[in-house]
Amino acid sequence: MTAHQDTQAPSTSEGMGLFERFLSVWVALAIVVGVLLGQFAPAVPETLSRFEYAQVSIPVAILIWAMIFPMMAQIDFTAVLGVRRQPKGLVITTSVNWLIKPFTMFAIAWFFLMVVFAPLIPEDRASEYLAGAILLGAAPCTAMVFVWSYLTRGDAAYTLVQVALNDLIMLFAFAPIVVFLLGVSNIQVPWDTVALSVLLYIVIPLAAGYLTRRTLIARRGIEWYDNVFMKRLAPVTPIGLIITLVLLFAFQGEVIIANPLHIVLIAIPLIIQTFLIFFIAYGWAKAWKVPHNVAAPGAMIGASNFFELAVAAAIALFGLQSGAALATVVGVLVEVPLMLALVRIANKTRHHFPEAEAPAAAGAKG
Amino acid sequence: MFKHIVVAVDFSSAWPLLQARLKTLTAWGAERVTLIHVLSTRYPATPEETHRPHYEAKLAELAGDLAAPGLTIDHEVRSGEPGAVLTEAASELDADLLLMGCRGHSRLHEFFLGSTALDAARLTQQPLWLEPVAEALVGADSRLVMLATDGSEAVAGAEALAVRLAPHFRRRLALTVTCASDGCDREIADAQHHLDAIAERTEGLETRVLDGDPRHAIVEEARGEQADLIVMGKRGRNRIQEFLLGSTAEAIARDAHCPVLVVPGEAS
Numbered sequence: 001m002t003a004h005q006d007t008q009a010p011s012t013s014e015g016m017g018l019f020e021r022f023l024s025v026w027v028a029l030a031i032v033v034g035v036l037l038g039q040f041a042p043a044v045p046e047t048l049s050r051f052e053y054a055q056v057s058i059p060v061a062i063l064i065w066a067m068i069f070p071m072m073a074q075i076d077f078t079a080v081l082g083v084r085r086q087p088k089g090l091v092i093t094t095s096v097n098w099l100i101k102p103f104t105m106f107a108i109a110w111f112f113l114m115v116v117f118a119p120l121i122p123e124d125r126a127s128e129y130l131a132g133a134i135l136l137g138a139a140p141c142t143a144m145v146f147v148w149s150y151l152t153r154g155d156a157a158y159t160l161v162q163v164a165l166n167d168l169i170m171l172f173a174f175a176p177i178v179v180f181l182l183g184v185s186n187i188q189v190p191w192d193t194v195a196l197s198v199l200l201y202i203v204i205p206l207a208a209g210y211l212t213r214r215t216l217i218a219r220r221g222i223e224w225y226d227n228v229f230m231k232r233l234a235p236v237t238p239i240g241l242i243i244t245l246v247l248l249f250a251f252q253g254e255v256i257i258a259n260p261l262h263i264v265l266i267a268i269p270l271i272i273q274t275f276l277i278f279f280i281a282y283g284w285a286k287a288w289k290v291p292h293n294v295a296a297p298g299a300m301i302g303a304s305n306f307f308e309l310a311v312a313a314a315i316a317l318f319g320l321q322s323g324a325a326l327a328t329v330v331g332v333l334v335e336v337p338l339m340l341a342l343v344r345i346a347n348k349t350r351h352h353f354p355e356a357e358a359p360a361a362a363g364a365k366g
Numbered sequence: 367m368f369k370h371i372v373v374a375v376d377f378s379s380a381w382p383l384l385q386a387r388l389k390t391l392t393a394w395g396a397e398r399v400t401l402i403h404v405l406s407t408r409y410p411a412t413p414e415e416t417h418r419p420h421y422e423a424k425l426a427e428l429a430g431d432l433a434a435p436g437l438t439i440d441h442e443v444r445s446g447e448p449g450a451v452l453t454e455a456a457s458e459l460d461a462d463l464l465l466m467g468c469r470g471h472s473r474l475h476e477f478f479l480g481s482t483a484l485d486a487a488r489l490t491q492q493p494l495w496l497e498p499v500a501e502a503l504v505g506a507d508s509r510l511v512m513l514a515t516d517g518s519e520a521v522a523g524a525e526a527l528a529v530r531l532a533p534h535f536r537r538r539l540a541l542t543v544t545c546a547s548d549g550c551d552r553e554i555a556d557a558q559h560h561l562d563a564i565a566e567r568t569e570g571l572e573t574r575v576l577d578g579d580p581r582h583a584i585v586e587e588a589r590g591e592q593a594d595l596i597v598m599g600k601r602g603r604n605r606i607q608e609f610l611l612g613s614t615a616e617a618i619a620r621d622a623h624c625p626v627l628v629v630p631g632e633a634s
Contacts, residue, residue, distance in 0.1 A: 017447065020409040074412040143410040147447075150407040156445040157415040223377040223424070226414050237410040 019238050020147055023336045027329065030242050034249025035256055045250035049320065056200065060320065063247070064201055064312040066240030070233045071143045071308070072167070072209025079157075079164040086158045089285065089294035093162050096281045096302040097140040098173055105137025105273050106130075106181045112269040120265060125323050127187055129266050132327025134181045135313045136270065138174055139306035140166045143237070145297065148304065148339050152346045154297030155356065162301050167206065170306075174198060178313070189317055197316040201309060241308060245329060248311070251320040266330040271338060278303035278342050285353070292353035296346040304339055307332045367394035367530065368493075372456045374448075374466035374482070375403045375425060380499030384467050387497050387625070388432070390508070391465065394534060398438045401425050402455055404482075405445040413445040449485025456492040464492050467499035468619055468626070487615045487628050490600070493527060494628040496619045511535040512593040514584045514618075515542055517560040521599025524629035528597040529568050531627075535594070538571045540564050541587060543580040581617040589623050597627045 019026070037044060051058040083090060113126045113133070121129070142163055149159040175191075175198045182189050217225045249256065256263070281302035285295030310328040318324040371391055373384065392399065403421045405413035414421075425441035432439050444451050456464040468483035483496050513528035515521045532538045542557040544550070554575050561573035576583045588596050600615045615628045 017408045071410050071412070074410070074414075076412075076414070076416040079416050143412065146407040146412055147409055150446040156405065156407070156413045157418075160412065160415045163412070222414075222417050222420050226417060227377050230411070234411060 020144060020336065024333055026242060027245060027333045030245035031249050031256065031329075034246040035253040037246065038250035038253035042250075045247055045320075048247065049251075056196070056316070057320075060244070060247070060315055061200060063240050063244040064308075064315070065205055066236045067244065067308040068201060068205040068237075068312065069209055070230070070237045072205045073212050073233065074230055075142070075164055075167060075209070076160070076213070077164050077168065077210060079160045080168060082157065082161045083165065085161055086155065086290075086294045088288050088290050089158055089298045090162060090165065092281055092284045092288065092290070093298040093301050094165065094169070096277060096284070097166055098169060098177075100280060101140070101273075101277050101302060102134070102137045102177045102181060104276060105269075106134055106184070108273045108276070109133035109137075109269045110185065112272075113265070117265050121259075121262060125262075127185060128318065128323025129262070129327040130185050131182055131187050131318060132310070132314050132322075132324035132331075133266075133269060133273075134178060134185070135310040135317075135324065136305045136307065136328055136331045137273070138177045138181070139170065139309045139313070141301055141304035142167060142306045143308075144335070144339070145301050145304055148300040148343055149297035151340075151343045152296035152300065153293055154300070155291075155293040158294050159297045159301070162298065166301070170309075171198075171202060171206065174202065174309075174313075193317060197313050201312040201316065237308070241311075241332075244311060244315075245332070248315065248320050248325055248329060252326055255321075255323075255326065262326070263330055263333070266327050267334050270331055270334055274303045274334075274338050274342070278345075282346070282349075289354055291356040292346075292350045293356040295353050296350075299346065300339065300342060303342060304335065305331055307335060367391070367534070368396055368463040370398040370400070370459065370461045371396050371463045371465055372400045372402060372452070372459060372461040372492075374452050374464070374486075375401050375428065376467065376482075377403065377421070377424065378467070378499070380467045380469075380497075381428075383499050384465065384497055385428075385432070387495070388465060391463070391495070392432075392434065392437060396437065398440070399432060400455075400459055400461070401428055401432075401439065401441040402452060403441075403443050404448040404451045405443065406448050407446050408448070415445065418443050447485070448482040449489060452482070453486050453489040453491065453494075456490065456494075461492050463495055464490060465495045465497065468496040469499055481620075484616045484619060487600070487619050487626075490628060491630055493523075493630075496626045496628065498622060498625065508535050508594060510537040510539060510591055510593045511595045511597060512584075512588055512591065513538075513540040513564070514580070514596060514598040515540060515560070515564070516544070516580070516599075517542060517557060518599075520631040521629075523631050524597050524599035524627075525564055527627070527629050529564065531595075531597065532568045532571070538568055539574065539591065539593070540568075540571055541574040541576055541584070543576045543578060543583045545577065547577055581614055581621075584618055585621045585623075593624050595625050595627060596622055597629065600628050600630045 048059045049057055109130050113121060113130050145163060146159060149156060175194045179191060179194050216229055278299045281299035282295060285298055310331060314324040314328045368391060373388060403425055407413050421443045429439040429441050452464060466483055466486060486494055511531055515525055540561050542561060544553045544557045557575045565571040565573055576587060598615060598618060619626045
């Protein structure tokens with residue numbers, strides 16, 4: 001039996017939970033709370049930032065694991081065995097994610113931040129913003145893409161295979177791409193620092209998630225794992241994300257107050273990049289006659305970012321006070337409105353694509 | 367009564383309670399039951415697509431347990447935002463009732479993870495039966511059915527359904543919450559007049575006009591009277607009002623000790 005398919009897409013407000021629907025609002029509130037905390041109670045973030053081990057901030061590491069571990073614990077990496085499913089969709093999205101997107105992100109961000117906005121942003125700050133954009137471009141979306149897939153009536157099984165494949169590729173490709181593009185931008189980051197970030201924020205959560213999943217399913221069963229354990233663990237990700245952003249903006253307060261325009265300037269290349277990548281993947285899928293229930297989520301995966309990881313890597317590599325961390329948060333800020341715009345485009349252009357094969361008859365008679 | 371019932375199955379320990387309720391409801395003349403399990407896509411959830419065959423097999427087992435002469439049992443696994451998927455499925459399958467469990471969650475939990483039952487109360491286009499699965503004293507009794515109405519057109523479907531349900535219960539009570547204090551004689555008279563009109567169609571219906579906030583008054587009255595079911599309409603609110611205030615149906619479903627049957631205006 002296959003996933004339920006229906007050409008009538010759900011409305012965005014009905015198809016999203018309160019947290020993700022208003023993510024931009026919560027991020028904006030986190031900015032306000034963080035800036036106020038930094039201004040009126042600076043001892044709080046300063047004290048937290050002192051807890052370090054081997055130059056890794058322990059509170060930040062805990063928050064980042066809180067964000068990423070539940071996602072990794074929920075992805076069944078054996079899904080990659082279904083890689084033969086929808087091969088055209090997998091070829092398109094994997095190519096776009098790893099061979100095109102990081103480089104277009106670098107090119108667009110460099111052009112706007114280092115050239116067009118040069119009179120508005122000091123060069124050293126612009127370089128940091130460029131670094132943040134590079135980190136966003138090198139990490140394809142893992143969790144929220146399932147919401148976009150659902151809203152476009154995407155094939156959930158294909159989406160899972162693509163995400164699992166991307167996360168496994170990310171283990172090996174994230175660090176070389178980031179180091180290469182940062183090097184091209186004359187931003188020197190030692191290899192061992194990048195390697196440590198990948199180890200801490202990709203390898204460890206992924207391995208811990210995989211082992212947790214395997215062990216608990218073996219001991220307690222699928223239903224307990226999905227419907228009890230994961231339901232208890234799931235709120236940890238959004239809570240971790242919001243606390244991380246508050247802490248981050250407690251350090252960024254002065255920059256935000258002095259240069260609020262920077263947020264808009266950073267957002268411009270990120271928005272252009274998102275639309276460009278979406279249309280590359282979507283157009284490619286149309287040229288290859290890929291069904292809409294694969295083309296739409298494939299293009300969404302291509303366009304959206306693993307912002308939780310980008311925030312984590314920016315903090316680890318450049319610090320909470322850095323422009324790179326600020327740029328990755330702008331990525332979070334614009335993610336939902338941008339992706340909802342793409343969802344609407346995808347739903348309105350559905351008729352240009354072949355329909356998916358009819359699902360098998362659901363249900364059994366008892 | 368309800369010819370086709372769609373049941374939300376979440377494989378929690380609450381299933382026996384839901385199953386007991388389903389038994390009562392099917393005994394009232396159901397011809398078809400559809401069991402649906404939803405693989406959630408709500409952030410940060412990943413729909414457990416690799417577990418789909420497992421859940422299909424488990425649903426088939428449950429369907430086997432429910433088998434009865436003259437009753438068709440279907441089952442399916444869908445993926446998406448659970449509240450939206452379930453209400454959409456009930457509409458698409460032209461169900462007469464959507465039955466689901468309702469747990470009391472903290473506001474923090476609801477904010478970050480949402481509540482499938484409360485989302486369904488907001489979105490449903492079909493009558494929705496919310497069974498409080500966290501309530502230890504819940505039973506499958508049919509002693510008192512309590513209709514909460516404000517007399518508006520939006521609750522006409524609830525009133526009609528309550529009238530049809532009444533013969534299945536030993537006691538029937540209809541109430542309106544309005545300004546019932548001094549100086550509100552007109553409101554009280556109008557409310558009583560409307561309740562009397564329902565009583566003419568319902569044998570042995572008791573009526574009551576209460577004062578206060580409907581969300582609290584209805585829950586308190588139901589608790590005091592040990593109601594076994596609250597039937598209520600769902601007023602159309604715009605999305606901003608729903609976000610800021612929440613709907614009355616949501617609030618009552620959250621706090622009620624007994625099942626709540628939410629009936630949209632259009633349903634009858």
